[in-house]
Amino acid sequence: MALLLKNARCVDPQVELDAICDVLVRDGQIAQIGKPGTVDMAKGVQKDLSGRILIPGMMDMHVHLREPGYEYKEDVASGSRAAAKGGFTAVLCMPNTKPVINDATQVAYVIDKAQLYARTNIYVAGALSHGLKGEALSEMGDMVSSGAIAFTDDGRGVQDSGMMRRAMDYAKQFNVPVLSHCQDEGLVANGVVNEGLVSTRLGLASWPAAGEEIQIARDIALCEITGCALHVQHISTARGVDLVRAAKNAGLPVTCEVTPHHLFLCEDDLDERYDTNLKMNPPLRTRDDMLALQTALTEGIIDCVATDHAPHAAHEKALEFELAPFGTIGLETALGLVYGNLVAGGKMTLASMIARMSVAPRRILGLQAVRLEEGNVADLTIFNPDILWTVRAEDFCSKSKNSAFLGLELKGRATDVYVEGYASLEDGKVVD
Ligand SMILES: [Zn+2]
Structure with missing residues (x-):
């Protein structure tokens, strides 16, 4: 099934990309990437990522x-x-x-x-x-x-x-x-x-x-x-x-x-x-x-x-x-x-x-590069650059909670992660 990630700021220095784009993911790959509204998808899921950064x-x-x-x-x-x-x-x-x-x-x-x-x-x-x-x-x-x-x-x-x-x-x-x-x-x-x-x-x-x-x-x-x-x-x-x-x-x-x-x-x-x-x-x-x-x-x-x-x-x-x-x-x-x-x-x-x-x-x-370009594997990190959040032990997915940063306020947090086109993290929640 296809997935259309819309309106994220897509940034990849490897291909000199820094622009608001729509990204079409199909069969684990980036099938198409282009200006908002220019990428067509016959059937599939759409996700609006306005305000987020996709790397x-x-x-x-x-x-x-x-x-x-x-x-x-x-x-x-x-x-x-x-x-x-x-x-x-x-x-x-x-x-x-x-x-x-x-x-x-x-x-x-x-x-x-x-x-x-x-x-x-x-x-x-x-x-x-x-x-x-x-x-x-x-x-x-x-x-x-x-x-x-x-x-x-x-x-x-x-x-x-x-x-x-x-x-x-x-x-x-x-x-x-x-x-x-x-x-x-x-x-x-x-x-x-x-x-x-x-x-x-x-x-x-x-x-x-x-x-x-x-x-x-x-x-x-x-x-x-x-x-x-x-x-x-x-x-x-x-x-x-x-x-x-x-x-x-x-x-x-x-x-x-x-x-x-x-x-x-x-x-x-x-x-x-x-x-x-x-x-x-x-x-x-x-x-x-x-x-x-x-x-x-x-x-x-x-x-x-x-x-x-x-x-x-x-x-x-x-x-x-x-x-x-x-x-x-x-x-x-x-x-x-x-x-x-x-x-x-x-x-x-x-x-x-x-x-x-x-x-x-x-x-x-010596691994294959991951790039934001058509035909590349859809391994994507999407984050909200504006979100402020506090590091708390109870929020960690790790079994262990020994963080040196407990109690600290941080800026920026991942919201969505795709590995070979499959969601590992969606809206801040790990996909099980
Ligand atoms: Zn060491």
Whole structure:
């Protein structure tokens, strides 16, 4: 059946489109796109989207769906509902599950679950090393055959440089990127917050910026000798950005992502309440780092926004700060944070936001581009740019409610999401 999406402001920098249009969706594709009133539909459903913005479906290339093994935190179905609610049509899930996704069986397991239960496209990243131990290579070839599209030991830095080199040499043969969680365990040890004034004032073990930057520098050097595409995950410091900028200027295949929490929160947000929802890895850094990340994102030195959606159960986050697990959920707040703070705030154009949240993740991962043009797959994100809403735990689709942004008022929210022409979100409600 055909679907006519009418009167939305359709924006896609890939095809230099920014105009009020009608979009006809048929058989999972954009059948026609044109000025209002010019697109004909013999039979089907019409939907008036006046006042809304329609963009190529957003993709989050860093989420933890927790399946298999930690389904009490999240699973493929609930994580995919959260993705749809947040306006995403695709996510890449991380392999630090139980068991670890380090061979073909586990990749196939998640893909099978996604085919049965997911409302969005789910892509799988396999582990770089067996069991994320950083000691022996994972079964990369088998995993690629089963559908893995990237490799990472996310959650841990690979400590042995020779091991990282072998992993990148090997990954390159399959033409897939290595996603690097940069963390030198010798420097970071049991650190839980950024090293500096705040760690001293709060009496918490510190996680120095150098613990991240040393591995970024090392991995860039390994990118140079292996030629393997390197993607730096959740970059959090100004110096880290400088390293990536230099690598890009040198023509190396290096990209990076930033999370909404590193873009809009900093160590100054930590206080004597010891709110464990603000415990992140890498930790919230200085205000200057935060502002440098915003600038680098608008400039495009940072390629994309990725949430590092990290669900944890309430009883886990209720522990003492040192003992609680790292991470915040992020899928359902990312669009409001980036749109409200940066685009509505006048710091970034809407076209740049689309480049960072829809276009770049697919480019980095070697996936087919999603464009607003005839014949393209109808993976669409539609949002209301004017709506003001407050982040509340009871509204999350995610099984876990550990958001660093609870109580905050955001501007902009997804109202409708289509994946291959099928509605995943309609009028703000996930379609079950
Ligand atoms: Zn990580």
